Amino acid sequence: MVAHLLRLKLTLLRNGLRRSAWQLVGLAFGALYAVGVLLIAVGGLVALRFVPSPDAAVVVTLAGSALVLGWWVVPLVATGVDSTLDPQRFATYAVPRRPLLTGLALAGLVGVPGAVTTVLALGTVVSWARGPATVVAAVVGAVLGVATCVVGARATTATLAGVVGSRRFRDSAAVLVVVPLMLVGPILTALGGLLAAGVDALPGVARALSWTPLGAAWALPGAVAAGEWVGALGRLVVACATVALLAAAWSRALTRALVQPPSSGRSASRSRGLGAFGRVPAGPTWAVAARCLVYWRRDPRYAGSLVVVPVLPLVLAFVSADGSRALMLVAAPVAALLLGWAISADIAFDSTAFALHVSSAVPGAADRAGRALAAGLIAVPVVVVFAVGSVWWVGRWSDLAPVLGASLGILLTGLGLSSVISTRFVYPVPLPGQSPFATPSGSLGVSMLTQLLGFGALTVLVLPEVVLATVAVVGGSVLLGVVTLLVGLVLGGALLVGGLLLGARWYDRRSPELLQQVTAMA
Structure with missing residues (x-):
């Protein structure tokens, strides 16, 4: 039995490597x-x-x-x-306990x-x-x-x-x-x-x-x-x-x-009222937004995007401890980049639950706008607080306008681009209930390629406000800072609307194919 368990572990590892070249x-x-x-x-x-x-x-x-x-x-x-040799998988087999313990220990x-x-x-x-x-x-x-x-x-x-x-x-x-x-x-x-x-x-x-x-x-x-x-x-x-x-x-x-194998971890819980659904106006867009807000609060895969953000100021404060404190000013733009890109795989995160949108005939415009709205309700306050906090830390209130303009421009552009990417590229992601750090088989290559192309496109789209903000901060120009704020809001808002419209068009055209893709990955 011990030798059989060792052979089983080696076979599982070998077969796992055969699934994907990446x-x-x-x-x-x-x-x-x-x-x-x-x-x-x-x-x-x-x-x-x-x-x-x-x-x-x-x-x-x-x-x-x-x-x-x-x-x-x-x-x-x-x-x-x-865990390739989960002990619960042997519950239906009459394996003696001592050989099972020895085999699992050596398999470790x-x-x-x-x-x-x-x-x-x-x-x-x-x-x-x-x-x-x-x-x-x-x-x-x-x-x-x-x-x-x-x-x-x-x-x-x-x-x-x-x-x-x-x-x-x-x-x-x-x-x-x-x-x-x-x-x-x-x-x-x-x-x-x-x-x-x-x-x-x-x-x-x-x-x-x-x-x-x-x-x-x-x-x-x-x-x-x-x-x-x-x-x-x-x-x-x-x-x-x-x-x-x-x-x-x-x-x-x-x-x-x-x-007595443990349950999947799901337990019945009492809920009072409609939760987020009872706090938003009626309509398909707000219904999608309420559903996504529940995801942001309860799904660890979404929460993983928020875990990194609070640590950014600490890292930047450490890096700039022996140098210029002005490095802290990039905290808000970087947070905006991460939060704006967080919904780039939202349809893949839905997994089989995406069938609810397809069967309910949710319009593409409502789906795209609702998801971006939910992310914006969380991201905008965070970005504003980071911008104000970083300017206060550096002690240069004249830089608030350019920092805020660049940050909001990046956030709005990121939400718009993510609304397009998530309807065009669907790749394997951790399934609901899994760790946000789990790596599905075969997802590494396409995920890296999508992330690389997406960040490259986002960098090009936000260049105007980033360049203006850099010049305004370095030159100390208040007027140019106000211009940066206006450019970030106008250009970012336009790219957000354009991304929502293009994403809605692709969503209406490809929703059956999207459902087929996410179902195959479940």
């Missing part, structure tokens, strides 16, 4: 990047062979603890990670994360190649460390499956994933400062972690090298007990999942 290309680039990082890490572990044992123990313990923590936490927040090593972790664990053996005792301890520690990573990841995801599957957790996970990625510069700078200031405290931190489930396995050879046999035995007990407790927790959660 997916294979993406995997090749990802593998090259992973190999580069792995070579650097292994080189560092080999170099530790020539470092004094106390210093090597600190580095290995800290790095190993971080690796274990990553295995335990990342699967919880990265809800788009593919099949893939890039498992392979990288195994190689790094073997690298620690080289770091401790200082004598027979340290080598044996390093091998035992490496095996226990890898087991702690894999079994711990399975235990946490299985135990918290009900929480992770909820929509509220997925929305929170989007923030947990995106915000640190955007703040990676400030975070690394802050960590560098803390390490530089508290480098003397690292041995104490490593020693404390060596007695925890995170670092006990990795600290075992260091204790042997230092001649602390009692300490080594204690760390061995902690590491073995950690794996045993994690395996027991995973076994219990797996039994519960096989006997």
Whole structure:
């Protein structure tokens, strides 16, 4: 059974790569990047062979603890990670629990994360190649460390499956994933400062972690090298007990999942009144807008467009900390660009629910205008606040008109262009209920091409207000700033109307084909 599960995992991975050439290309680039990082890490572990044992123990313990923590936490927040061997799929088969646990644990090593972790664990053996005792301890520690990573990841995801599957957790996970990625510069700078200031405290931190489930396995050879046999035995007990407790927790959660599989996360909820539909005027345009406002509030795929926006000022403030504070003035235009482009795949996001528009014979003009109206109700206040806030931060109120003009022009133009793009190009996107970071098979190439062409066209269309705003800000011309505001409103408004009309025409002409496309991708 264990060998069968391993073959099944390899077969699923191989078949997944055969679905799309673009997916294979993406995997090749990802593998090259992973190999580069792995070579650097292994080189560092080999170099530790020539470092004094106390210093090597600190580095290995800290790095190993971080690796274990990553295995335990990342699967919880990265809800788009593919689980090719979902235990719930074995609920209808009479598979003994122990072989199933062993097979799933070994299958967790099949893939890039498992392979990288195994190689790094073997690298620690080289770091401790200082004598027979340290080598044996390093091998035992490496095996226990890898087991702690894999079994711990399975235990946490299985135990918290009900929480992770909820929509509220997925929305929170989007923030947990995106915000640190955007703040990676400030975070690394802050960590560098803390390490530089508290480098003397690292041995104490490593020693404390060596007695925890995170670092006990990795600290075992260091204790042997230092001649602390009692300490080594204690760390061995902690590491073995950690794996045993994690395996027991995973076994219990797996039994519960096989006997009582959790629901899809949907639960009946009480609603009072009509919600957004009861707060808008009657008419097809406002009905579409109300429906889209519900999407913006409840669908994590739409919320993903909003998660990035609040972080922009923080990133720009960090980048401009040592330079010109005027860089903050681009916060509003960039936010307008992101929010205006957010509805470029709105029909694809509808998935099979788009049949409601087709069966109800919603006019193309109402559909296009309603979607743009919903996005505008959210985007316009955000862009105005960003423009006013950035000007206040820089202390140059004379730049408010050009910044506001460029931002509103970009927003209106982006909404108009998105209204055209979404009716002309439909490509695979995460399905309703999936993580906003999930990548459907075969979508990478067409998505990148559409985004590239769309942003290129948008750049050309907004050049007049962007050039005027740049000249007005650099030259400090108030008159030119007012001209920029007028040009942004007039030109952006005209492009918005033109985009809505062209998108409505294509919508009326292609709605059956659009429904067929989104249904095929569901």
